[in-house]
Amino acid sequence: MNKPKILIVEDEEAILEMIALNLHNNNFKPLRAINAEIAEQSLNTNKPDLIILDWMLPGMSGIDFLKRIRLSNSSSKIPVIMLTAKDQENDKVLGLDYGADDYLSKPFSPKELIARIKAILRRNSPGLINEKIIYGRLIINVENYVVTYKDNLIKLGPTEFKLLHILSANNQRVMTRERIVEKIWSNESEVDFRTVDVHIKRLRATLRDYGITSSIETIRGAGYKISEAKHFE
Ligand code: CA
Numbered sequence: 001m002n003k004p005k006i007l008i009v010e011d012e013e014a015i016l017e018m019i020a021l022n023l024h025n026n027n028f029k030p031l032r033a034i035n036a037e038i039a040e041q042s043l044n045t046n047k048p049d050l051i052i053l054d055w056m057l058p059g060m061s062g063i064d065f066l067k068r069i070r071l072s073n074s075s076s077k078i079p080v081i082m083l084t085a086k087d088q089e090n091d092k093v094l095g096l097d098y099g100a101d102d103y104l105s106k107p108f109s110p111k112e113l114i115a116r117i118k119a120i121l122r123r124n125s126p127g128l129i130n131e132k133i134i135y136g137r138l139i140i141n142v143e144n145y146v147v148t149y150k151d152n153l154i155k156l157g158p159t160e161f162k163l164l165h166i167l168s169a170n171n172q173r174v175m176t177r178e179r180i181v182e183k184i185w186s187n188e189s190e191v192d193f194r195t196v197d198v199h200i201k202r203l204r205a206t207l208r209d210y211g212i213t214s215s216i217e218t219i220r221g222a223g224y225k226i227s228e229a230k231h232f233e
Contacts, residue, residue, distance in 0.1 A: 039051075
């Protein structure tokens with residue numbers, strides 16, 4: 001299993017190294033850049049899974065670099081967490097407007113940064129982080145594709161497993177059929193949205209066999225979301 005690659009763009013060496021060390025200790029592969037130019041090269045050669053971007057950089061600013069990232073086809077979908085010494089609400093809004101996925105003001109705790117990174121990767125790239133998802137008494141072990149409920153093994157097909165994983169990783173966020181198709185069948189061209197409905201139906205039926213009567217909710221005109229955790233107790 002490859003470690004997720006995180007590109008850190010930060011000119012202050014002490015902060016750069018502090019972040020790199022924490023990433024390393026949490027099973028990520030840190031990539032370092034001290035300005036936008038070096039970061040751009042790293043983007044092309046290393047294809048990072050997420051970018052931590054400082055606002056104040058020598059040369060091109062973090063916000064200008066963020067605009068570039070979002071305009072380029074190859075990097076437009078890479079999640080970005082902005083770092084800044086400024087904690088003004090305006091800057092936060094500006095950063096999020098330009099497509100930052102999250103925002104941290106300095107000084108921040110490394111623990112908080114790691115939590116934010118995991119939350120974003122969990123949403124954007126389920127499967128990239130090897131971990132257990134615990135939802136009520138349901139445990140989804142991503143590494144070995146094992147799901148248990150109240151210590152009983154639940155047998156799921158590969159597609160149902162991915163569905164359950166995506167929905168639980170997104171913890172009550174509604175997932176559209178488009179998004180589900182993109183996540184599960186990204187490499188296949190034509191997957192009918194009804195295919196999603198069929199697999200949802202199967203997943204619900206299996207979970208019902210184990211006593212989970214309300215597992216996945218249909219949100220009319222939008223998509224699906226996992227039921228509240230209390231239904232999995
Ligand atoms: Ca800086």
